[in-house]
Amino acid sequence: MMAMAGCGFLNQKPKDTPAQIAARASEDARIVREVDARLAAEPSIGAGRVRVAVERGEVGLFGSVAGFGALKCAERNAELVHGVRLVIDQLVLDPGPKDVRCLAPRGAAAVNGSR
Numbered sequence: 129m130m131a132m133a134g135c136g137f138l139n140q141k142p143k144d145t146p147a148q149i150a151a152r153a154s155e156d157a158r159i160v161r162e163v164d165a166r167l168a169a170e171p172s173i174g175a176g177r178v179r180v181a182v183e184r185g186e187v188g189l190f191g192s193v194a195g196f197g198a199l200k201c202a203e204r205n206a207e208l209v210h211g212v213r214l215v216i217d218q219l220v221l222d223p224g225p226k227d228v229r230c231l232a233p234r235g236a237a238a239v240n241g242s243r
Contacts, residue, residue, distance in 0.1 A: 156182040159211050163187060166205040172198040172228035173205075178219065180206070185213035195224025204232045 144152075159182045168175035178191040187206045193199050199219055206215045 152184060155211055156184070159185065159187065159209055162209045163206045163212075166209065166232070167202055170198075170201055170205060170231055172201055172225075172230065178202055185211050186216060187212050187214065188216045188218055190218045192220040192222050193224070194222045195228065196221065196226050197228035197230070198224060201228055201230035201232060204230060208232055 160180050163180045163182075167173045167178050167180070172195075173193060177193060178189055181188040181190065187209075189202055189206060193202055199217065199221055202219065203215050203217055206212060
């Protein structure tokens with residue numbers, strides 16, 4: 129039996145239970161709904177311009193936005209949703225303003241390229 133210890137059997141992670149898989153899928157679906165709703169409410173982004181995909185709390189943003197300000201606003205809105213661990217920006221940047229009014233809570237009223 130000792131010879132098997134070096135084969136990796138002891139280092140394997142246990143498989144997720146069906147209940148764990150279902151709970152994770154439910155949580156990811158909730159995150160998609162909340163990010164979608166936040167983005168749809170943003171005047172600089174609007175409904176349907178950005179597609180949201182979530183896996184294990186990692187949010188992927190796909191589509192296009194008009195200007196760097198809208199891009200930063202989309203990222204910020206996704207980051208604010210409870211349960212989001214990471215935001216991966218796959219957005220296409222169309223010509224548009226650098227600064228936009230973003231409804232996401234923040235210290236300043238505008239979102240711009242500087243942090």
